[in-house]
Structures are given as C-alpha cells and as structure tokens.
Amino acid sequence: MIEIIDLEKSFDGQKVLNGIDLTILDNELMAIIGKSGGGKSVLLKHLTGLIKPDKGSVLVDGVDIVRLSGRELDGIREKFGVVFQGGALFDSLTVYENVAFPLKEKVKIDRKELHERVLRALEDVELLGMGKKYPAEISGGMKRRVALARALITEPSIVFFDEPTTGLDPIILNSIHRLIVDTHKKYGFTGVIISHDIPEIFDVADRIAMLHNGVIVETGTPDEIKNSFNPIVRQFIIGMEVPSFKP
Amino acid sequence: MRILGAWTLSAVRRLGNIFTFLANAVYSIFSPPFKFGLLLRQIRFFGNKSMVIILLTGSFTGMVLALQLFYTLRKFGSDALLGPAIALSLIRELGPVLSALMVTGRAGSALTAEIGIMRISEQIDALTAMALNPVRYLIVPNIVAAVIVFPLLAAIFDLIGIYGGYAVAVKLLGMSEGTYFSQIETFVEMKDIRIGLYKSLSFGVIVSWICCYKGFNTRYGAEGVSKATTEAVVLSSILILIWDYFIGSVLL
Numbered sequence: 001m002i003e004i005i006d007l008e009k010s011f012d013g014q015k016v017l018n019g020i021d022l023t024i025l026d027n028e029l030m031a032i033i034g035k036s037g038g039g040k041s042v043l044l045k046h047l048t049g050l051i052k053p054d055k056g057s058v059l060v061d062g063v064d065i066v067r068l069s070g071r072e073l074d075g076i077r078e079k080f081g082v083v084f085q086g087g088a089l090f091d092s093l094t095v096y097e098n099v100a101f102p103l104k105e106k107v108k109i110d111r112k113e114l115h116e117r118v119l120r121a122l123e124d125v126e127l128l129g130m131g132k133k134y135p136a137e138i139s140g141g142m143k144r145r146v147a148l149a150r151a152l153i154t155e156p157s158i159v160f161f162d163e164p165t166t167g168l169d170p171i172i173l174n175s176i177h178r179l180i181v182d183t184h185k186k187y188g189f190t191g192v193i194i195s196h197d198i199p200e201i202f203d204v205a206d207r208i209a210m211l212h213n214g215v216i217v218e219t220g221t222p223d224e225i226k227n228s229f230n231p232i233v234r235q236f237i238i239g240m241e242v243p244s245f246k247p
Numbered sequence: 248m249r250i251l252g253a254w255t256l257s258a259v260r261r262l263g264n265i266f267t268f269l270a271n272a273v274y275s276i277f278s279p280p281f282k283f284g285l286l287l288r289q290i291r292f293f294g295n296k297s298m299v300i301i302l303l304t305g306s307f308t309g310m311v312l313a314l315q316l317f318y319t320l321r322k323f324g325s326d327a328l329l330g331p332a333i334a335l336s337l338i339r340e341l342g343p344v345l346s347a348l349m350v351t352g353r354a355g356s357a358l359t360a361e362i363g364i365m366r367i368s369e370q371i372d373a374l375t376a377m378a379l380n381p382v383r384y385l386i387v388p389n390i391v392a393a394v395i396v397f398p399l400l401a402a403i404f405d406l407i408g409i410y411g412g413y414a415v416a417v418k419l420l421g422m423s424e425g426t427y428f429s430q431i432e433t434f435v436e437m438k439d440i441r442i443g444l445y446k447s448l449s450f451g452v453i454v455s456w457i458c459c460y461k462g463f464n465t466r467y468g469a470e471g472v473s474k475a476t477t478e479a480v481v482l483s484s485i486l487i488l489i490w491d492y493f494i495g496s497v498l499l
Contacts, residue, residue: 048376074378082376088369102377160376 001026002158002190007046007056009039016042017053018214029184029191031205033198035236039214040194041085044162047192048082049073060158078106081151081159081189085166087143089135089150096122096131099149106154121149124186125179141172145179152183161193165200173197177204198237202226210236268460272386282388289392296354297346297400304349305404308341309333309411317420330427331434333412334405338435338443342405343397344491347450350400351483355458358389359479362462363472371463386463390455397451398444405443442498449494450487457483 007020016039024030034040045051046058049065057064065076089098100118103109109117122128125145135143144164151159161180165173177197181204184191195201201208202222209219210233218225218233225233312333320326362385365371374381409431416422461479465471 045372050372050375077376077378080376080378082373084369084373084376086368088373090370090373091364091368102379105379106377 001059001061002047002192003057003059004043004047005057005059007043007053007058009042009046009051009053015214017046020056020211020214020216022209022216022219024190024192025207026190027188028206029180029193029204031193031195031201031208032211033195033201033208033236034211036196038211040196040211041162043211044160044192044194048080048160049077078154079157081154081156083144083147083151083159083161083164085162085164086140087135087147089143089146091135093134094131095127095133095135095138095146098135098146099131099153102150103153117153121153124152124183125149139172141168141176144168144176148176148179148183152187152189155187156189158190158192161191161195163194163196165195165197173200177201180204198239199226212236264464265456265460268386268463269456271382272390272456272459275380275383275387276391280383282384285384285388286391289388290396292358293350293354293392293396294400296357297350297396298403300349300353301346301400301404302407304345305342305407306411306414308345308404309337309408309413310415312336312341312408313412313415313420317416317422326422327426328430328434329416329422330409330412330429330431333416334409334431334435335439337405337408337412338439340443340491340495342408343401343443343446343450344487346401346404347397347447347454347487348484350397351454351458351480351487355454355483356476356480358455359458359462359465359476360472362459363465363475366463366465367468367471381463386459389459390452393451393455394448395451397454398447401443401447442495445498446491446494449490453486453490454483457486 002024004020004022004024007017008015009017020043022032032040032043042051046053046066047060049058049068053066057066059065060076060079063076065073068076089095090101093101096118099121100114103114103117118131119128122131125148127142127145127149130138130142130146135146138146148164164180165176168176177200180191180193183189193201193205202225205222207219207221208225209216210225210230211217212232218228218230220228226237228234313329316332316336317326317329320329320332362371365385371381371385374384413424413427416427417424458479461475461482465475
C-alpha cells in the first residue's frame with residue numbers, strides 16, 4: 001500500500017504540490033488524472049523517490065521513503081517498476097538488452113533463465129522477434145511496450161506508469177491500455193498510472209484521483225468520477241479549462 | 248549587498264555540488280561491482296574519437312616548433328639543440344596540454360551531450376528507479392577511461408610531434424639526423440617524462456569530471472544540452488590551463 005500524506009513541493013517559489021493526501025491500495029490500478037503541467041509527473045517522481053518533497057510523507061508498505069536515501073531507498077526501489085514518459089530506453093542497447101538490463105544487473109541469474117524470462121517479457125508485450133532492434137529503429141508505441149516489458153521483468157509489486165500513452169494514436173493507445181490491464185491481471189501488481197486520457201482511462205483504472213492546482217480534488221471509481229458533481233472534475237472530463245478554482 | 252550575498256551563496260553551493268559529485272565518483276571507483284565492459288567501451292570512445300585529431304595536431308605542432316625554434320636557436324648559434332628543445336617543449340608542456348584540449352573539444356563535448364541527452368530523456372532517472380547507481384554506470388567508466396587514455400594520447404602526440412619536427416628540421420632545414428635524435432637522448436630525462444605524465448593524468452580527471460558533471464546536471468531540453476556542452480568545453484579548457492600552471496610550478 002502507498003500512502004501519500006500532506007505532500008508539498010515548490011520549484012522557484014511556485015507551489016506545484018500543495019498538500020497531497022492519497023492512499024493507493026494493494027493490487028489496485030490507480031489513475032491520477034489532471035491537466036498537463038499540473039504536477040502529476042512531479043507527484044510520480046516523489047513516489048519513486050527521485051524528488052524529495054518540502055513537506056509530507058510517502059509511505060510504501062508503511063516505510064516513509066522521504067526519510068530514506070542511498071541503499072535503504074534502493075532497497076524499497078527493488079519493489080518498483082517504472083514506465084517513463086517516452087520509454088526512457090537506453091539508446092546504446094538493443095530492445096533485448098534493454099529488457100534484460102534490470103534482471104542482469106540486479107539478480108544473479110544464469111544465461112538460459114535470463115534468456116527465457118526476456119523472451120517471456122517480450123511475448124507479454126507482443127514484441128517477440130524485435131529483440132535485435134535499437135530504440136531508434138522502433139515506433140513510439142513499441143518503445144512504450146519495451147519499457148513495460150523492462151519494468152515488469154523483475155516482477156515488481158508496484159509499477160508506476162508516467163503518461164504511458166502520450167503522443168500515441170488511438171489504436172496504439174488502446175493496445176497499451178489493454179497490455180497494462182492484461183499484465184496487471186497476470187502479475188497482480190499495484191499500479192499507479194499518470195494519465196490525461198479521457199475517457200479511455202475509465203476502462204483501465206480501478207480507481208481514479210483527480211489532481212488540480214496541487215491538490216487531489218476527487219477520488220473514486222471510474223463510475224463515481226464520471227458521475228461526479230465536482231465542477232472541476234466535470235469540466236476536465238468534458239474538456240474545458242477551470243481558470244480560477246481555489247480548493 | 249543582498250545580491251552579492253545571494254551570488255556568493257549560489258557559487259559556494261555550485262562548487263560544493265561539483266566536488267561532491269567528484270567525491271561520489273571516486274568512492275564508486277573503489278567500491279564493487281566494477282563495470283569492466285563499460286570501461287573498455289569508454290576507452291574506445293575516447294581513443295577512437297580523438298586519435299585522428301591528435302595525429303594531425305601533434306605532427307603540425309612539432310613542425311611549427313621546428314620552424315620557430317630553428318630560427319631562434321640559430322641566432323644564438325645553438326641550432327644543434329633543436330631536437331631537445333622540441334622534445335622538451337612537447338613532453339613537458341605542449342603534448343599534455345594540447346592533447347587534453349583536443350580531446351576536450353572532440354570527445355569531452357560528445358560525452359557531455361550523450362549524458363545530457365540521457366538526463367533529459369529520463370534514462371538516468373530510469374537507472375535510479377531500478378535501484379542502480381547511475382554514477383557507477385555513467386561516470387566511473389569515463390573517469391577511469393580518461394585517466395588511462397589521456398597519458399597515452401599525450402604520448403602519441405609527443406612522438407608524432409617529435410617526428411613532425413624531425414621532418415622539418417632534417418628534411419627541410421638540412422639538419423643532421425644524428426644530431427637531432429642524439430641530442431634528444433642526452434637532454435630529455437625521466438623526470439621530464441614523469442612531469443608530462445602527471446599533467447596528462449590530472450587533465451584526464453579534470454576533463455572527464457567536468458564533462459560528466461555538466462552532462463549529468465543538464466536541464467531543460469535540447470537548449471539545456473547545448474548549454475551544458477558549451478559550458479563543459481569552456482570550463483574544462485580553462486581549468487586545464489590554470490591547473491597546468493599550478494602543477495608546472497610545483498613540479499618544475
């Protein structure tokens with residue numbers, strides 16, 4: 001379980017997170033939605049320990065990762081898989097080497113088992129046969145799938161997705177969402193998806209939290225969010241700006 | 248007063264960050280696991296990228312030295328000492344400094360750009376999120392490779408420069424081949440070679456440290472990479488020349 005308690009962060013005097021409180025339950029797929037530039041990716045970086053907050057806590061299975069650093073933090077990160085915006089694949093490695101990388105570097109494993117697990121991961125994301133390609137030779141959608149395979153290969157208990165479908169066409173977008181749902185069913189991880197794909201995300205997430213002006217303004221199941229009376233949520237869903245809302 | 252105070256604080260903070268970065272890298276050099284594959288790759292990176300430019304600049308530096316020193320030494324009737332004058336200038340000073348400046352421009356800038364792009368495309372964050380230390384993967388191999396490659400490139404620069412000087416002195420200016428080389432053998436001591444070696448070793452640390460630091464701390468997209476690359480080359484070049492003076496005055 002991940003608990004975010006009163007999380008605050010400012011950059012150059014500008015408050016990006018303004019007291020976030022959110023609980024993500026074990027094995028659920030939680031989507032965090034909100035407009036671009038609203039602090040969603042900054043929030044995700046706090047959850048992975050890449051940024052330290054000015055105030056507040058992030059409890060991962062009861063351990064406050066804000067207070068950890070170095071090897072202790074790395075110990076918690078062993079539980080994580082992260083799918084970055086754009087994939088963040090290593091340019092100098094092939095698709096196969098990218099997927100094998102975390103396993104090869106972190107786990108003592110013989111070559112045969114490593115090969116089998118990489119093939120299985122590539123199969124999960126429907127990329128068998130693409131192992132020899134370099135990231136520069138594959139499409140944006142394929143990069144996200146490779147990133148998903150790389151995130152899942154260590155069988156993490158928590159997977160973070162930072163806008164995994166940004167810039168993709170609707171068909172590829174739906175195929176990535178389907179893969180997230182399928183792999184979630186197969187591996188049973190706790191998933192946190194940063195997204196602004198409305199309405200597609202309603203078919204993916206178990207619960208949705210809406211981030212606006214640095215605070216979570218609504219949390220609920222997809223149906224609850226769809227039927228919410230909160231004007232910010234309503235206007236985000238129908239695609240209109242909310243210029244002067246103060247929570 | 249407030250602006251001056253803020254500037255001072257910011258400068259001290261930046262300086263602290265640069266030295267903490269180096270300390271972190273040095274600590275990681277001596278703590279396993281060691282990444283020999285990455286080290287070999289980076290040795291090839293530095294050597295491959297810089298060899299042609301080192302051969303070119305080395306030979307022409309030697310040739311120019313021969314022309315200029317021949318003209319000067321002949322005025323004092325000491326033109327027989329042209330060989331050692333060229334060799335000592337190259338081995339003690341020009342070889343390490345010019346080769347380091349050339350490698351900075353060629354491989355150092357590429358290194359900053361590569362690490363900078365890894366930063367802005369979140370590849371460094373990806374390593375960190377995998378609980379893998381990016382300093383061990385990206386910085387340590389470069390610093391160790393530079394410490395190995397810089398003295399080798401300086402030695403190649405010296406050698407090709409001495410032969411460039413030979414081509415001009417013997418083939419063009421009519422000096423005897425025996426005089427050129429025998430005088431070098433007489434005047435160049437092990438101490439001179441050691442000074443050149445210490446200089447290029449320290450330049451290797453400076454260039455890889457600054458170029459990696461600038462790349463590692465790149466911000467704000469393509470413009471950030473361009474800015475980081477320029478800053479890395481300028482700062483490395485300035486530090487090479489400043490450090491050359493200090494180490495030269497200590498080792499003289």
